[in-house]
Amino acid sequence: MSLYKNLVFPLLKRIDPEKVHYLVTDVLKVVHKIPFIPSVLRSMYEVNNKALEREVFGLKFKNPVGLAAGFDKNALWIDELSNLGFGFIEIGTVTPKAQPGNNKPRLFRLVKDEAIINRMGFNNEGSVKAAELLRLRKSKTLIGGNIGKNKVTPNENAIDDYILAFNDLHPYVDYFVVNVSSPNTPGLRELQDKEPLSRILHKLKELNAEKASQKPILLKIAPDLTDAQLDDIIEIVQTTGIDGLIATNTTIARTPLQSSKEEVENIGAGGLSGKPLTKRSTEVIRYLHEKSGGAFPIIGVGGIYTAEDAIEKLNAGAALVQVYSGFVYEGPSIVKNICKGILNQ
Numbered sequence: 445m446s447l448y449k450n451l452v453f454p455l456l457k458r459i460d461p462e463k464v465h466y467l468v469t470d471v472l473k474v475v476h477k478i479p480f481i482p483s484v485l486r487s488m489y490e491v492n493n494k495a496l497e498r499e500v501f502g503l504k505f506k507n508p509v510g511l512a513a514g515f516d517k518n519a520l521w522i523d524e525l526s527n528l529g530f531g532f533i534e535i536g537t538v539t540p541k542a543q544p545g546n547n548k549p550r551l552f553r554l555v556k557d558e559a560i561i562n563r564m565g566f567n568n569e570g571s572v573k574a575a576e577l578l579r580l581r582k583s584k585t586l587i588g589g590n591i592g593k594n595k596v597t598p599n600e601n602a603i604d605d606y607i608l609a610f611n612d613l614h615p616y617v618d619y620f621v622v623n624v625s626s627p628n629t630p631g632l633r634e635l636q637d638k639e640p641l642s643r644i645l646h647k648l649k650e651l652n653a654e655k656a657s658q659k660p661i662l663l664k665i666a667p668d669l670t671d672a673q674l675d676d677i678i679e680i681v682q683t684t685g686i687d688g689l690i691a692t693n694t695t696i697a698r699t700p701l702q703s704s705k706e707e708v709e710n711i712g713a714g715g716l717s718g719k720p721l722t723k724r725s726t727e728v729i730r731y732l733h734e735k736s737g738g739a740f741p742i743i744g745v746g747g748i749y750t751a752e753d754a755i756e757k758l759n760a761g762a763a764l765v766q767v768y769s770g771f772v773y774e775g776p777s778i779v780k781n782i783c784k785g786i787l788n789q
Contacts, residue, residue, distance in 0.1 A: 448775030461551040461560070465515075472524045482527050489529040489776055491783035496531075500741045500763045501660040501687040503586060503618055507531035508786070509754065509779045512745050512766035513590035513621065513664075517568045519577040526583035529779035534766065535574060536590030537623045540608035542570035543594055546628065552711045556702040558749065559718030560769045561711050562694065563628045566592050571612035578616035589617035590664065592626065599631050603644050610648055619659055622648065622686075625666040625693040627715045633666060638676050645684040660687035667692035667724045667746060671731065678736045688741035690766070691732060692725045718769035722747025726760050733761025749774055751785020758786075 456464050475481050496507040510532040511525060519535045526533065545567025552561045568574070571591070578587065591613065593605035610620060622644060624635035635641055645663065652658050663686060665677055681689060694715025698708055701720055725746025732742055744762030748754050749770040757765050771778050 446775065446777065448777065449773075452775065453773065457553060457555060460549065461553055462548065465551070469516075469521050469524075472521060476524045476527070485527040486529075489527070489780050491529060491780050491787070493783070493787055495787055496783055498531075498764060501619065501662075503660065505531045505586060505764060507779070507783050508758070508764045509782050510534060510588070510743070510764060510766040511771065512768040513537055513588070513623070514562070514564070514768055515771065519574045519581070519587075522578070522581045522585065522587065523583045526585040528776045529783070530585060531764070531779075532586040532588060532618075534588035534590050534621060535578075535617075536568070536588075536621070537566050537592040537626065538568050538571050538574045538589060538609055538613065539566050539592050539594045540571050540605050540612070541594050542573065543567065543596075550714070552714070554701065554703040554708070554711075554716075554718070557718060557720050558769070558773045559701070559703075559716055559720050560772065561708075561714040561716050563712075563714035565595065565628045566626065571609040575612045575616050578613070586618045587616070588619045588621055588662075589613040590621040590623050592623040592629065593632065593635075595629055599634060599640065602635055602640070603647055606644050606648060607651065610651060614652075614655060614659060617659065619687070620648070620661045621664050621690055622661065623664050623693070625664050627666070627694065627696045627713075636666065636669070636673070636677075638680060642680055642684060645680065645686050649685055662686065662688045662690055662743065664690040664693055665728070667695045667721060667728055668697060669728070674728065674731055675735065678732060678739075681736075681740050686740075688743065688763075689732060690743045690745060691728045691762075692721070692746050695721055695724065697724075717746065718773070719747050719749065722749075722753060726757055729757055729762050730760040748782070749778070751782045751789075754782045755786060755789055 546565035591609035741763040744757035745766040
């Protein structure tokens with residue numbers, strides 16, 4: 445029996461999701477000040493086994509299970525989250541300037557579907573602040589920097605925002621993720637089109653080449669792309685020479701869901717994540733992997749709750765996986781359970 449699923453989560457789900465997020469992370473921060481707690485948590489949640497190690501885009505991951513962007517937008521809880529067994533943690537989405545995001549409420553649970561809808565809108569403290577916090581961290585866990593453009597920046601100037609965030613975070617992250625696929629910033633997904641996307645990625649590759657140490661650059665894509673658009677993405681990866689993809693972001697689709705149509709309509713716009721995304725994200729991973737002949741690494745994300753979910757994505761062609769909604773619904777044991785399942789398969 446899972447204590448979290450049967451006792452903790454039923455209590456937490458009574459509270460507004462965004463308030464719960466900060467309540468839980470505040471508690472995590474406080475308990476970590478108790479001297480023996482970090483080592484206790486590591487003993488409870490880490491699975492250390494050489495068979496779990498992965499080398500992907502030149503980086504060595506202690507296990508293939510990461511925390512997706514969106515949970516720790518500002519790099520506030522890196523040291524604390526690192527003690528829950530994650531093989532890597534992705535911060536962000538980070539924009540150059542701080543911005544409040546969309547109006548509240550903007551985070552919603554669909555409990556019957558074990559899903560989340562969010563329209564956060566890249567709320568974050570900006571890339572300079574994130575860089576400062578990353579510089580102070582003690583954990584050696586690999587960190588990804590997920591970067592995006594500010595809401596007020598027109599698309600024709602979007603490249604400038606990606607450059608600023610890239611330069612600010614470059615000394616402090618292990619890899620980058622270019623986010624042009626969130627549905628919650630107006631017009632952002634238009635940057636997934638071939639010409640603007642190629643321009644952004646080419647420029648970041650040029651900047652990267654000028655640095656003393658190069659960092660892998662990945663692209664995060666939407667699950668709502670057609671096969672023709674996915675073919676374009678494969679071509680873009682190959683022509684720009686970026687290091688891989690993250691598949692997938694949240695979806696704007698709303699079917700099939702167990703929650704009532706009225707409940708979903710009352711929530712309104714936003715990106716859907718969680719179990720309803722499991723099948724589609726795996727389909728996208730498999731299509732990209734097979735169509736490209738495995739030419740580049742893919743990080744699989746979308747509806748991973750169990751070891752079976754993770755293994756399905758790895759078998760479809762993912763080199764690594766990330767969790768977010770599964771972490772919320774399953775609790776802190778999710779990484780340990782997935783790692784044990786991978787070892788036992």
